[in-house]
Amino acid sequence: MEIKKIISEVNGVRLDKFLTDYFQEEYNFSRSLVQKYIKDGMVSVNDEIVTNNYNVLLDDDIAVTIPDPKTLxxxxxxxxxxxxxxxxxxxxxxxxxxxxxxxxxxxxxxxxxxxxxxxxxxxxxxxxxxxxxxxxxxxxxxxxxxxxxxxxxxxxxxxxxxxxSEIKKIYRGIVHGVIHEKDARIEMPIGRHAGDRKKMAVTSKNSKNAITNFHVLDTFAKFSLVEFDIETGRTHQIRVHMAAIDHPILGDPLYASKADAKEPFGQYLHSYQLEFIHPITNKKMLFKCEPPKEFIDKINELER
Incomplete structure (x- = not known):
């Protein structure tokens, strides 16, 4: 059993919606499950049991009891x-x-x-x-x-x-806009978004340092094909960093435009290469994996 302590950073949001958004990334709870937790008295606000209809206030002290998962x-x-x-x-x-x-x-x-x-x-x-x-x-x-x-x-x-940082991870992605620099380094702290618990943000509040290096592989009329070498592994790191410099990942449903959320394939971000020393055999391991067909088709489309 685990107890999560949360200090609210929003005002006037229904408790069940707030908690569903808050736990989206870590637990992916459904709203109905969150409502059940509240109904069963597993959620308290300022040390008092509340109902689903409670509207969260700024700086509310929320405690959520999360039961141990069952093997079955x-x-x-x-x-x-x-x-x-x-x-x-x-x-x-x-x-x-x-x-x-x-x-x-x-x-x-x-x-x-x-x-x-x-x-x-x-x-x-x-x-x-x-x-x-x-x-x-x-x-x-x-x-x-x-x-x-x-x-x-x-x-x-x-x-x-x-x-x-002993596992080297290389990603490839298609981003909005033409990036004129061939190589760049982004070093910005990332933490939970204050107004939307599904999102992360560049922020100095409750954040951790994040470093993304990138190399532009190709540019098109309105987009760029970019390779990312990340030194840290924060949640949504590449997506947050690229959105912060106004070059969000194409198709990103959270950090790009509303139109991107309708992109049939989804977001064009691919874990392209892994390099590490095998933890048991100590052999050097290097793997590369080409992006899926839809990703390649999009590049061909942009080239045309």
Whole structure:
């Protein structure tokens, strides 16, 4: 059982909506599940049990009791994804577009983890029953390479490697606008957006340092094809940084325009390359994965 303490940074928002937005990225709770938690007395505001109709006020002290997940909540499902490499300790896979990485209470099906449980007999247990093997995540609409741990020893070492920036991650993306600089470095702190809990933002409040290096591969009439080398791994880092310099990722439903949310493919951001030392064998590992067909088709369209 876990208790989350939240200090509200908004005013006049219904409690169930506020909490659903707040937990979207970490837990992906459905609104109905949040309403059940409130109804069952698992949510208090300023040390008092409240109802769903309560409107959150600025600086409210909110406590949410999150029950431990049950093992039976996550069932194996035959979900298609490509395994690029596999040994006794880890997997490198190619995540398709639109696939959520792990389940959350109220959303237990149709995720990468459900697919992993179907294909893989053994996954590390360190991240708990809802996230077996998950060392790091990609956003739902980000495609490409991801590492999954099969052994607990590999999992622990991979987490430490991520923390120490010992796993080199290269992304490719299509962004709005023509970027005239060939190479640039963005160093801006990222934290939770004050007005929208689904979003992150460049902010000095409750934030962490974030560094994104990028190289422009090609430019078109109104867009640029960019390669990103990230030194840190903050939530939505590339998307937030590029939006902050007025070059948001094409198709990004959160940080680009409303029209981008209607882009059929989703956001054009792809985890292109992973480079690291194998945590158990100490061998150098290098993987590259070309973007999906829709991504390539969009580049061809922009070139024309």
């Amino acid at each position: 909540d996550v069932k194996p499902e035959d979900i298609p994804f490509e395994i690029v490499f596999e040994d006794d300790d880890l997997i490198v896979l190619n995540k398709p577009n639109g696939l959520v990485v792990h389940p959350a209470p109220g959303n237990e099906t149709g995720t990468l983890v459900n697919g992993l449980l179907f294909k893989i007999k053994k996954l590390s247990s360190i991240s708990g029953v809802m996230r077996p093997g998950i060392v790091h995540r990609l956003d739902r609409f980000t495609t490409g390479l991801m590492i999954v741990a099969k052994s607990d020893e590999a999992h622990k070492k991979l987490v430490e490697m991520l923390k120490n």
